[in-house]
Amino acid sequence: MKKILKTFILPLILVFAYSCASDDDGRFTSDPEFGWIEFPSASTTQSVNNELTLITVPFVTTAPINKSDITVSYTITDVVGSASDAVSASGSAKILANTNTGLIELNVLPTAATALVASDITFDIEITSAGGTDVGLPDGSSTTTHTVNLVCDLTLDLGGMYSVTTNYGFHDFLPSFNPHTEVTEIIDNGDGTFFIQDFSGGLYNGGPYTTAYGTGATSFDVTFSNSCNKIQWTDQGDPWGAVIPLNGGVNEVDVATGVVTISWFCEGYGENGVSVYTPL
Numbered sequence: 001m002k003k004i005l006k007t008f009i010l011p012l013i014l015v016f017a018y019s020c021a022s023d024d025d026g027r028f029t030s031d032p033e034f035g036w037i038e039f040p041s042a043s044t045t046q047s048v049n050n051e052l053t054l055i056t057v058p059f060v061t062t063a064p065i066n067k068s069d070i071t072v073s074y075t076i077t078d079v080v081g082s083a084s085d086a087v088s089a090s091g092s093a094k095i096l097a098n099t100n101t102g103l104i105e106l107n108v109l110p111t112a113a114t115a116l117v118a119s120d121i122t123f124d125i126e127i128t129s130a131g132g133t134d135v136g137l138p139d140g141s142s143t144t145t146h147t148v149n150l151v152c153d154l155t156l157d158l159g160g161m162y163s164v165t166t167n168y169g170f171h172d173f174l175p176s177f178n179p180h181t182e183v184t185e186i187i188d189n190g191d192g193t194f195f196i197q198d199f200s201g202g203l204y205n206g207g208p209y210t211t212a213y214g215t216g217a218t219s220f221d222v223t224f225s226n227s228c229n230k231i232q233w234t235d236q237g238d239p240w241g242a243v244i245p246l247n248g249g250v251n252e253v254d255v256a257t258g259v260v261t262i263s264w265f266c267e268g269y270g271e272n273g274v275s276v277y278t279p280l
Contacts, residue, residue, distance in 0.1 A: 035063025036134040037072055037095075037127055038142040047153035048086065048112050050255070055087065055106040057125060057146055061095055061133065070095040072130040074104060079147065081121035086112035086150055106148070114255050116152035117229045123148055152228035156253055158260060159188030162277035166201030169246075169272040173208040180207065186260070186277065189223070197221045199236075199243065199264060201275045215239065224262075229253035231262055240268025249274060 039059050046055050061070060073092050076083050087106040095102035104125060115121065126145045127135050136144040165181040168174060182202045187195040198205040199222040204215040222243065224233035231251035236243050245251050249263020260277040 032065040033063055033067065035061045035066075036136055036142060037061055037070070037130045038136055038144055039127070039146040040143075041146070042143050043147040043149065045149040045151065048108060048116055048150050049152075049154045050110075050113050052108050052112075055108060055148070057104040057106070057148065058101055059093070059095075059104060059127065059146075060101050063100070063133075066095065066097060066100055068097045070102070070130055070133050072102065072127050072135075074125050074127050077124045077126065079122040079124060081115070081119045083121060083123035083148075085109070085115035086121050112150070113152060113154040116150060117154070117252060117255065120152070121150040154228060154255060155226055156229060156255065156258060157188060158186050158194050158226055158253065158258075161185050161280045162260070163280055164201050164275050164277045166203070166273045166275040168203070169274075171203055171209070171271045171273075172212070172269075177203065177208050182206075183280070184277075193223050193225050195221065195223050199262075199275075200238075200271070201273060203271070203273075204238065213239075222264075226253060229255055231260065238266050238268060238271070240266065242267045246272050246274070 037059060039057070044055075044057060046052075059072065071092055071094050075091070076089060087108055089104065089106050093102050093104045124145050124147050129135060136142040162184055163181060164184050165179055167179045168177070171177070180202045184196065184198065184201075189195055197217055198220055200207070200209075200220045203209050204220040205217050209215045209219075220238045220243070222233060222236045224231055224236075226232075229252055231245075231253070233245070243264055243266050246263035246265040249265075250261045251263055253260050258279045261274065262277070263272075263274045265272040
């Protein structure tokens, strides 16, 4: 009876062993030096400010034992905006011998935060080669492309005294009182918002609207926010209607100079202007 059982079990073992071998896709091997290069994650989101100088993206070899340096090459492909406006990179990186992780280093340019005021920047890093080591698996199940999302995290303290020059697109007394320059204060409210007493740059407070229409210091005061040096506001107005950002106008802070540009439009009667605030 024992001989019959042995005869029956042996073919089953052989069939099972063959089945496992035929399903092997390269992941399973007894060689501890076998492995491939991949990213451990698919994406990174990084906030950028003036203090950030380096972004690192890890990549790994899946081999348990790594006896020699592995040099990988990679390319950067733009998805949104231009990566070259924010970072520079060498195009290669290493996993040192007796380690399993390397770092792709992206040097953050001094102009990065300024570039990100206009738009977030997204790009893909793709590993293209690694010497004699495989990059990913043939079935595409490993991650060999990593997406980097750069977002602006730069907000200046705008509180202080400014010389403001306003060029008016329309008011009732053009061409006189255009442009107009005066000294004013941007007040930091301490909650992420800022206050300007006369958003018109002097037209409503001391200008021709004061004499003609009785406007004054509180007739056109506005509270606004500064999100990543983009000037924004809602629910603000003059005595005759809402005031909104001028369509197509500039509303931002120059991070290099601290100059604030505000483009405004009054829906009531169409007064509008571009006010440029230069720090004193």
